[in-house]
Amino acid sequence: MEKQKRMRLVVYLILGTCFWGTALSWATAQEPYTIVIKNHQFNPPQLIIPVGQKIRITVDNQDASVEEFESFDLNREKVVSGNKKIFVFIGPLTKGTYKYFGDFHQNTAQGVIITQ
Amino acid sequence: MFSIAVIVFREVLEISLILGVLLAATRGLPNRAPWVWLGLLLGMAGAGMVAFFADAISQAAEGMGQEMMNATILFIAAILIGWTIVWMNRNARELTQHFKKIGVDVIKGIKPKYTLTIVVALSVLREGSEVVMFIYSALVTGGKTYLLITGSLLGTCMGMMAGVVIYYGLMKIPIKKVLIVTSWLLMLLVAGMVAQAFGYLSAVGKIPDLIPVVWDTSRIISDGSLLGKIMHILVGYTDRPSGIQLLVYFLTIGVLWVAVKTVGQPTNLKKNILLMVIGLIGLFGLSHPAFAEKHVYSPIIEQGEIEFETTGTYDLDHSKEKNAVQEYKNAIGYGVTERWATELYGEFERQPQQNGDGTTHLSSVKFTHLEWENRYQLTEQGQYWLDAGIYFAYEIPMKEKDPGKIEGKILLEKSTQQFTHTANIIFNKEVGGGTTQETDAGFAWSSRYRLSKYFQPGFEYWIDFGEINKHRAFNEQHHQIGPAFYGFLMPHVKYDIGYLFGMSKAAPAGELKWILEYELRF
Numbered sequence: 001m002e003k004q005k006r007m008r009l010v011v012y013l014i015l016g017t018c019f020w021g022t023a024l025s026w027a028t029a030q031e032p033y034t035i036v037i038k039n040h041q042f043n044p045p046q047l048i049i050p051v052g053q054k055i056r057i058t059v060d061n062q063d064a065s066v067e068e069f070e071s072f073d074l075n076r077e078k079v080v081s082g083n084k085k086i087f088v089f090i091g092p093l094t095k096g097t098y099k100y101f102g103d104f105h106q107n108t109a110q111g112v113i114i115t116q
Numbered sequence: 117m118f119s120i121a122v123i124v125f126r127e128v129l130e131i132s133l134i135l136g137v138l139l140a141a142t143r144g145l146p147n148r149a150p151w152v153w154l155g156l157l158l159g160m161a162g163a164g165m166v167a168f169f170a171d172a173i174s175q176a177a178e179g180m181g182q183e184m185m186n187a188t189i190l191f192i193a194a195i196l197i198g199w200t201i202v203w204m205n206r207n208a209r210e211l212t213q214h215f216k217k218i219g220v221d222v223i224k225g226i227k228p229k230y231t232l233t234i235v236v237a238l239s240v241l242r243e244g245s246e247v248v249m250f251i252y253s254a255l256v257t258g259g260k261t262y263l264l265i266t267g268s269l270l271g272t273c274m275g276m277m278a279g280v281v282i283y284y285g286l287m288k289i290p291i292k293k294v295l296i297v298t299s300w301l302l303m304l305l306v307a308g309m310v311a312q313a314f315g316y317l318s319a320v321g322k323i324p325d326l327i328p329v330v331w332d333t334s335r336i337i338s339d340g341s342l343l344g345k346i347m348h349i350l351v352g353y354t355d356r357p358s359g360i361q362l363l364v365y366f367l368t369i370g371v372l373w374v375a376v377k378t379v380g381q382p383t384n385l386k387k388n389i390l391l392m393v394i395g396l397i398g399l400f401g402l403s404h405p406a407f408a409e410k411h412v413y414s415p416i417i418e419q420g421e422i423e424f425e426t427t428g429t430y431d432l433d434h435s436k437e438k439n440a441v442q443e444y445k446n447a448i449g450y451g452v453t454e455r456w457a458t459e460l461y462g463e464f465e466r467q468p469q470q471n472g473d474g475t476t477h478l479s480s481v482k483f484t485h486l487e488w489e490n491r492y493q494l495t496e497q498g499q500y501w502l503d504a505g506i507y508f509a510y511e512i513p514m515k516e517k518d519p520g521k522i523e524g525k526i527l528l529e530k531s532t533q534q535f536t537h538t539a540n541i542i543f544n545k546e547v548g549g550g551t552t553q554e555t556d557a558g559f560a561w562s563s564r565y566r567l568s569k570y571f572q573p574g575f576e577y578w579i580d581f582g583e584i585n586k587h588r589a590f591n592e593q594h595h596q597i598g599p600a601f602y603g604f605l606m607p608h609v610k611y612d613i614g615y616l617f618g619m620s621k622a623a624p625a626g627e628l629k630w631i632l633e634y635e636l637r638f
Contacts, residue, residue, distance in 0.1 A: 054498070066420075068637075072569045075531050076497065079419045079454070089498030093533055103637070 308352020
């Protein structure tokens, strides 16, 4: 009985490690891109990323006020506090143009992500 | 001269009205006169000072000084008067319980009297400063002094007379009704003040409008007109209210009403919670009919979002036991952090009940549970192949003998470029005396096509397996599947509506479900 239980535990541990190992490596195998928020504007206003890949974007809010990175095209809505950075994962996406905006300053905070 | 008189009259009238209501509410309060006079003097002195520093004040706080000051004054006065209302009613209750007498004795309970002073002072300060500034500017722009003086005097006298008339009118109310009438007058006054304060705050962009102008009755009764001013004081009327103003107006009334009902009651915790919930949440419930809430939860949290939710289910079936069974809930929720959101629900139900002869009838609508839900997002959205989260809820029954319930769910979501698929693995267990102590399991699935922000068609599949230990036949479990539609009706108003067909015998033949959410950001 003891031996059986131990064997099972080992198998679970191995499976668990495999799963998380894959997940983590998948997660970290993206290239970092950065969008800066300054004066309620996004820079670069057009960001080009590769098609069909999961991408991690760093949104760096250099304003003191809070902003929200929001996009229906990308299905993302995330708050980024003043003088803080957040990560947003998007993709894999097909070739196209995806609009996003800053919900709190929609007049000026507009941007586009283009996949090529 | 007359134009000056009119302007002064209107401002003085506002002060007189507030004073009249306050004085009528505190009639019988011994030795209140010196306190009131003190308040008047302080207010006038303060008004003079405000006028003197007008420039500096408006420059302060990034050019928003004046609005911030007005809002602050209004909030302080609102809190003080609100507290007074609660006090009055609490003492009335205590006294009627002990002495079976109401009236003059009630008011004696208001202490300390300096509350009255502060409220009077603040009101006079607010209105008075406008008068002082107006007169000052009229002087400076070369108005004839004697005209100015006579005009102001005339206006002041007329304003005071009107106030006196209102005061005596209020005094005529029979003693028995005094408490209720004055409580309501003061509640509406406070609600109006809070709405006005929020108006100032949104004017300087500190808070969102929600809807800029809900209605415009400035042609019928404008804010500047006499009737408009009177109505402003009495019920908080304003000719072009914004969404947030209406919201806080009703919220304030709700909070005050609940405070009046709960403070000083013999402590019955559940009853207090019940009343608090009814007051707050019931306000937002458009209580129309339609159980087990059919909401497939996403693990994704939106930080900083306040949400008002109304949801319901309405069952249709041939059998009388299952037909017209309906449950609806109203809730307030808040995304506290990036990863944690919390929500408080009030649940209402109509359930089949046994008649004496073995038939069943549908009960009337009952407030059955209070529920507290928490959701935790475990992974960053899109980072892994699945987004994951957990959900935990505790249900408190309103009836003493009913059992409570704890519920836990695993929330999983996968979003692709065009579709979103969500799964919930559900466990719940009754707790408390007289329950079976068994854990039930369930499952929910939702898929939708994100066609546009306003319309996302999809379907849902709901399973209730029943107790984990027992293996039930398919027909004893609940299996329901049907179309669902999601999206935004208008900015900030989210909907989730569907119709589930019963696939197993135990499930109702048809179930209509809806969820409406109104989102706010602070």
